[in-house]
Every structure is written in C-alpha cells, then in structure tokens.
C-alpha cells in the first residue's frame with residue numbers, strides 16, 4: 001500500500017486526481033505500479049489500475065497513445081519483464097492489487113476480466129465504487145460470465161488515502177479563480193471528497209476524516225441550498 005500511496009503522490013504533482021496502485025505477486029514481488037493519467041493522456045479511462053495492467057501486458061508501456069514511455073526506474077517502479085499475455089494472466093491469478101481508493105466500476109470490471117486474485121483498497125468510493133460499495137463486481141455470482149471474481153479488503157491505510165485526496169482538493173481550490181472556487185468545490189467533492197470524508201469519518205472519527213466530512217457536508221449543503229433557492233424563485 002505504501003507504493004500505491006507513493007504513486008498517488010506522484011500524480012498529485014501532475015494535478016491528476018491522486019489515485020495510485022501497485023500489483024504485487026507473492027513470489028515475484030512488485031509487478032507493476034501506476035497512477036492516474038487522465039489529464040496527461042486526455043483519456044478519461046486512464047485510471048491507475050488500467051495503466052498498471054497495460055504496463056504489465058505491454059512490457060512496461062501503457063497502451064494509450066500519449067503515454068508510451070516506460071515509467072522512470074525508481075524503487076517503486078519494478079523492472080518490467082517481457083511476458084506473453086498467457087503468462088501475465090497466470091501471474092494475476094496469484095496477485096494482489098493495492099490501491100488507495102476503491103476501484104471504480106470500470107476498473108473493478110477490468111480486474112474481474114483479467115482474473116486478479118485480490119484487491120486491497122484504502123478509502124471506499126460510494127459514488128463509483130465497483131468493488132462492493134456501489135456494485136459488487138468482484139463477486140462471482142454478480143455476473144453470469146463464469147469468472148471466479150476476486151477477494152476484496154477495504155479500509156487499509158484509509159486515513160493516509162484521505163489525507164492525500166484532501167491535499168489534492170486543497171491544492172485545486174488554492175489555484176482556482178475566486179469566482180470558480182465554490183462551484184468547483186461542490187462538484188469535485190461530490191466525486192471524491194465525499195467518499196474520502198465518509199470513509200475517514202468511519203475510521204475512528206479521526207481529525208482528517210471529520211474535517212473532510214465537514215467540507216463535503218458544507219459543499220453538499222451549499223448545493224442543496226442553491227437548488228432550494230432556485231426552486232423557490234421558480235415557484236414565485
């Protein structure tokens with residue numbers, strides 16, 4: 001999970017939503033790491049999990065057009081080995097994917113298709129979570145596709161995950177023009193801050209969780225207030 005968090009922090013510097021992941025095999029160790037590349041690739045499907053899988057299947061390269069280079073070699077980035085698709089699928093049957101936020105429906109479905117053994121995540125994603133929160137795509141019985149599904153463990157390193165997400169929203173809000181701040185805050189927090197706040201709030205009521213939860217609550221309250229005013233005005 002520390003490698004997933006390190007990857008998430010790297011994406012923070014690129015103004016990507018800081019989601020990072022790491023795929024680890026019990027005998028071979030780290031097979032792949034990645035973070036979100038949505039903005040860099042201008043492709044909304046390039047979530048950390050998809051990029052990590054792409055790199056594993058493509059000898060360290062990501063399959064999207066704009067991110068063809070291997071990630072720079074660092075302690076967190078493994079030396080990618082050329083393997084056949086069949087070899088990668090065999091390794092994934094025994095591997096765990098660690099990610100700081102619950103995989104969305106797209107990624108949870110992809111992880112089912114490639115046959116990952118287990119997913120361990122930090123904070124839950126109540127809006128888009130596909131590993132049990134919104135949809136249980138990891139459960140074999142959920143889809144009649146004959147796939148075995150995978151184990152899911154949530155809440156591991158939850159507080160750190162929330163803190164990294166909070167850093168992102170603080171950074172985003174600090175850079176936004178004053179006129180756009182309030183509007184943007186409401187939208188973005190609804191996507192991830194809300195999830196982070198709820199997850200952290202559940203985790204023993206830590207200060208970060210309470211703060212994030214309050215911020216999400218404020219944003220939601222502002223939106224509700226706006227809707228109420230609009231409705232009132234229309235009714236007049």
Ligand SMILES: [Zn+2]
Nearest residue numbers: 047103104107
């Ligand atoms: Zn995703």
